[in-house]
Amino acid sequence: MQPGPKNSITDVSGIKVGHAQDMKLMSGTTVVLPEDAAVGAVDCRGGAPGTRETDALHSANLVEEVHAVVLSGGSAMGLDSAGGVAAWLKTQGRGFPVAKDVLVPIVPAAILFDLLNGGEKSSIDEHTYFEFGKKAAADASYECTSGNVGAGTGAKAGTLKGGIGTASLQQNSKNYTEKDFTVGALAAVNSFGSVTMPYLPNFWAWPFERNAEYGGMGAPNVFSANNKTSEKNNTNELELDFDFKSPFEGPLQTYNKNYKSGNDAFTNNISTNTTLCVVATDANLNKAQAQRVAIMAQDGFARSIRPVHTPFDGDTVFVLATGKIPLSNMPSIDIARLGMMAADCVARAIARGVYTAESLGIWPCYMDSIKK
Numbered sequence: 001m002q003p004g005p006k007n008s009i010t011d012v013s014g015i016k017v018g019h020a021q022d023m024k025l026m027s028g029t030t031v032v033l034p035e036d037a038a039v040g041a042v043d044c045r046g047g048a049p050g051t052r053e054t055d056a057l058h059s060a061n062l063v064e065e066v067h068a069v070v071l072s073g074g075s076a077m078g079l080d081s082a083g084g085v086a087a088w089l090k091t092q093g094r095g096f097p098v099a100k101d102v103l104v105p106i107v108p109a110a111i112l113f114d115l116l117n118g119g120e121k122s123s124i125d126e127h128t129y130f131e132f133g134k135k136a137a138a139d140a141s142y143e144c145t146s147g148n149v150g151a152g153t154g155a156k157a158g159t160l161k162g163g164i165g166t167a168s169l170q171q172n173s174k175n176y177t178e179k180d181f182t183v184g185a186l187a188a189v190n191s192f193g194s195v196t197m198p199y200l201p202n203f204w205a206w207p208f209e210r211n212a213e214y215g216g217m218g219a220p221n222v223f224s225a226n227n228k229t230s231e232k233n234n235t236n237e238l239e240l241d242f243d244f245k246s247p248f249e250g251p252l253q254t255y256n257k258n259y260k261s262g263n264d265a266f267t268n269n270i271s272t273n274t275t276l277c278v279v280a281t282d283a284n285l286n287k288a289q290a291q292r293v294a295i296m297a298q299d300g301f302a303r304s305i306r307p308v309h310t311p312f313d314g315d316t317v318f319v320l321a322t323g324k325i326p327l328s329n330m331p332s333i334d335i336a337r338l339g340m341m342a343a344d345c346v347a348r349a350i351a352r353g354v355y356t357a358e359s360l361g362i363w364p365c366y367m368d369s370i371k372k
Contacts, residue, residue, distance in 0.1 A: 021149055030070070037094070042316065069107070144164075146356040159364075179327065275301065293342050305350060
């Protein structure tokens with residue numbers, strides 16, 4: 001398996017991505033838009049979710065397919081963006097047919113909390129995120145921008161700037177019994193936990209990196225966060241304690257300055273989070289099979305963020321299956337393989353979301369931090 005040509009969720013045929021954001025507001029919306037309705041599923045972990053239409057994705061419920069998935073900043077107000085996407089879809093004649101000439105677009109959505117990042121939130125009204133949704137849908141394309149865009153505009157990851165990340169894998173099998181599936185993931189990274197090891201620039205997701213896509217830092221050279229050798233057994237150990245103060249080689253000056261000065265935007269934002277992800281595949285899945293892939297994809301969160309699924313996070317994974325490639329005569333094996341691919345793509349997309357982000361407001365980005 002190798003990344004697709006764009007190493008993006010848009011390597012899955014028929015998947016488009018659109019973003020809309022306001023840099024002064026420091027917030028935005030991202031939409032993942034299949035060309036045709038796709039089978040959808042969701043898996044939500046963590047203690048602070050904010051979602052719309054996720055119950056419709058349950059395998060026992062009526063609706064089989066969805067027309068878009070929305071990820072947005074803005075906390076509960078950001079759910080309005082799904083209404084904007086639905087309004088745009090109606091203008092395109094797309095939706096679930098409930099009667100003659102009556103279509104209802106099915107647009108599941110999830111939000112992250114970015115209200116305390118220093119942006120001009122007083123300008124938010126009932127139109128803000130609705131318009132973000134309309135614009136993101138109208139601008140959707142087969143290219144996927146990463147970093148400070150869409151739902152990742154005002155995001156942060158631990159004490160680093162978060163953002164939008166994406167990754168893909170394509171299976172090119174020489175075994176005639178296996179199918180050549182493509183899986184892609186898009187993540188809006190706004191985690192309570194850190195994506196890097198304490199005091200080190202190495203990503204937790206380093207074992208899954210492909211082609212130096214997030215810097216090629218690899219494994220830590222010294223398995224000790226404080227560059228100390230364990231006195232207990234005289235071997236190098238990786239310090240696993242979570243420390244807000246130290247993304248890399250010690251407390252960041254930015255952190256100390258804001259923390260000690262009582263900067264409310266900084267101190268409050270420590271516990272305002274949620275990472276969101278959409279996984280897409282060209283496999284022909286039913287809702288129950290897509291749900292299993294969503295469950296397995298959550299492993300990518302655990303591989304790339306520590307701690308994860310906390311009381312402050314509403315970590316959510318959506319799955320879209322476009323149905324272009326049928327499963328083999330061993331569907332359970334296919335589902336296991338797709339879930340594995342999904343988890344790897346999620347971990348990589350999360351790391352890439354932080355790697356490609358740029359410093360904004362009080363949050364330093366990864367690239368600026370490793371220069372210190």
